[in-house]
Amino acid sequence: MAVKNQKVYEEARRPSPPRWSIWLGMLLLFMLLGLMGGILFVGQAPPVDAGGIWQVALGTPVLVWVMAISTRVIIYASYVRVADGWDEARTKDLEQKYKVGRRSLQVWGTSAYTALRRQGVSAEGQVSKLLAGVRAIKSQPFRIGGNVIRHSCIDGDGNADPEQILLQAFEQVLTDLAQVLEGLADDIPLKVLVEGDSQITEATLHRIWRSVWCKSGVRQSTEIISDAGLVAVNQWLDRGVEDNSLLLIVAFQFAPEQPRDTAEVVVGLLLGGCSPVPSLHPIACLHRPEFLRAPDSDVDLSVQQALEWVPINACSIEHVWRSGVDRYHDSLVTMALTSLSGAGAEKKKFHDLDSLLGSAGKAAPWLAISLASESIKLSAGAQFVITGGSDDSLFCHCAVTPASPNSV
Numbered sequence: 001m002a003v004k005n006q007k008v009y010e011e012a013r014r015p016s017p018p019r020w021s022i023w024l025g026m027l028l029l030f031m032l033l034g035l036m037g038g039i040l041f042v043g044q045a046p047p048v049d050a051g052g053i054w055q056v057a058l059g060t061p062v063l064v065w066v067m068a069i070s071t072r073v074i075i076y077a078s079y080v081r082v083a084d085g086w087d088e089a090r091t092k093d094l095e096q097k098y099k100v101g102r103r104s105l106q107v108w109g110t111s112a113y114t115a116l117r118r119q120g121v122s123a124e125g126q127v128s129k130l131l132a133g134v135r136a137i138k139s140q141p142f143r144i145g146g147n148v149i150r151h152s153c154i155d156g157d158g159n160a161d162p163e164q165i166l167l168q169a170f171e172q173v174l175t176d177l178a179q180v181l182e183g184l185a186d187d188i189p190l191k192v193l194v195e196g197d198s199q200i201t202e203a204t205l206h207r208i209w210r211s212v213w214c215k216s217g218v219r220q221s222t223e224i225i226s227d228a229g230l231v232a233v234n235q236w237l238d239r240g241v242e243d244n245s246l247l248l249i250v251a252f253q254f255a256p257e258q259p260r261d262t263a264e265v266v267v268g269l270l271l272g273g274c275s276p277v278p279s280l281h282p283i284a285c286l287h288r289p290e291f292l293r294a295p296d297s298d299v300d301l302s303v304q305q306a307l308e309w310v311p312i313n314a315c316s317i318e319h320v321w322r323s324g325v326d327r328y329h330d331s332l333v334t335m336a337l338t339s340l341s342g343a344g345a346e347k348k349k350f351h352d353l354d355s356l357l358g359s360a361g362k363a364a365p366w367l368a369i370s371l372a373s374e375s376i377k378l379s380a381g382a383q384f385v386i387t388g389g390s391d392d393s394l395f396c397h398c399a400v401t402p403a404s405p406n407s408v
Contacts, residue, residue, distance in 0.1 A: 002322040003120060004367040011087050012147050012341070015079040023065075028059030045329075102309050103237045106403060107284035108246065109270035110370040111176035113169045114357055115152040123176070127374040130356055131319075131349070137358045142259050144199055152266045152358045154254075162200065163208060166254050166266070170212040171251060173268035180270055181218055183280060189245035190220040195228050196252035197361040214253020230289040230365050230387075230396055237288050246272035251363035263358030269373075282403040284373040284383075289398035299335040306384075306397040314340055315400075318381040321372050323353040324388035325395070336386050336397065364388055365396070 047381050115136035116126045119201035136152040141160055143153060156167045181190075198205060225247075227235060236247060249269040256262050271286060292299065307314060320340055336382060337350065353360070360367045365387045372383035383400040 011090065014083055015076055015155040017076060018069065023069055024067075025060070026045055027065045030065050033061060086144045089277075100238070101288055104285045104287045104309075105233060105236065105247070106273065107286055107369075107373045107400070108272055108280060108282055108286040109177045109180035109268070110283060110373045111173040111268040112374070113154060113172050113266040114367075115154055116357075117172075117260050123374055124378060127371055127378060130351060130353070130371060131375065131378075133351075133356065135356050137261070137263065137356065144255050149259050149356075150261055151259050152263045154266070159262070162255055163204060166198075166200070166252070167208050167212060167301075168251070169252070169254070169266040170208065171215065173266050174212060174216040174218075175266050177248065177270050178216055178218065180280070181220065182280070183303065184220060184246075186219045186221075188220050190218070190222045191225050191245055191247045192222050193225050193227060193232055193247065193249045195362050196254065197363075198252070198254045199257055200255060218250055220246075229253075229362065230291075230398065233286065233398075234291075235290055236271075246270055249366055251366040251399070253361040253363045256361060261354070261358050263324070263353075263360045263367075265360045265367050266368050267360075267363050269370055284376045285403050286373075287399045287401065288370060289396045292395040303336050303340060303397055306399055308340040310399050310401060312381075312382055312399060312401065316382050317384045318349065319372065319375055320350045320384045320386065321353060321368040322351065322386045324359055324361065325354060325386065326359070326388060332386045333386055340384060366403040369398075369400060376400065376402050 003232075089321040111123065112126065114126065116129050116134065117123070121129075125145070137150060138152070139148055139150045140153070141147065142149045142151065143160075143165075154169055180399060194209065196205075198209075225232065232247070232249075247270070249271065250267070253262065254264050256264075287306070288309040290302050290309070292302050303314075307317075320337065322333060351371075353364070353371070357367075365385070367387045368387050372385055375383060381402065385395075385398050386402060387398075389396055
């Protein structure tokens, strides 16, 4: 990440100003000592010049005091100047880091294919069902082996060919995104990230993907990237918008190795910076994710930092999506929800995709972001995502907000 609160230098320690009560007391003490010395010298014989004695006896302490206080003031002013310079440099550095930290990606297209999109249900209908709390997860025969396991699947026909079902789901997702890609120029680069979990062999998955991609009709030049999860978004934002390339993400979980309490999903997202064409308008803005790597991390600070990347107040969040959170991170989610619910809890709606659909594995972050973006298309406001990552040690928060006219 570009900015971490723990790595921001503290403000300079300010020196204590001169305490005039002490210095005035020192002046009186010096003058008292000078007075005592003058009395001793005046009383001596032979007689001495009394006026000169008193000038030396009283003038010397005052001169010493003036020199001491002047030195103290100069040292104090020097330290203040150094501290001002440090704080000014710190402010500029912090502004630059926050400028980088508050970069966001535009969501140009989304598609999420889950068990709720059976029988021709539209993307809007799927989101409406999830917003209403409709559950798709249930005990049913698993497509490989036939054992009855609690999960959700994208096709209820247990006798259907798994490869054909996955191919159709990929085709559905790419067809949805192709509506955006068709309006783009051929010279716009397309970075492609594909990740997922399945019992199907890698060779078979590659064959299915190549077949679907060839039929998609995508004309833009493509480059497969090796990044994974929301770390890819983080790194993309760190690099900044170097060109008008777009990031196409396809994530899936299909017939996983451990199917209990899981969801079969295929998700597609098209992300980028500035608008590749003037007529194209973003659905939403995906802001920088904030990661947690340890159970003892400050969850409240992480939530506030994720909101700060927008920036937005917790009171403005309308929907909170939770996805891909295992038991290890469940207590962290509870703390995060408590932090969010403290502000305007009555206005927020919490959606636990793990209990509605099942855990989506590596596709969990993308599923939550896609559904949050689709929710914004239905005139919803700012969304907050709490999700696990493709790396089991990662746990993150991020915000999805409606795209403003200035974002294009």
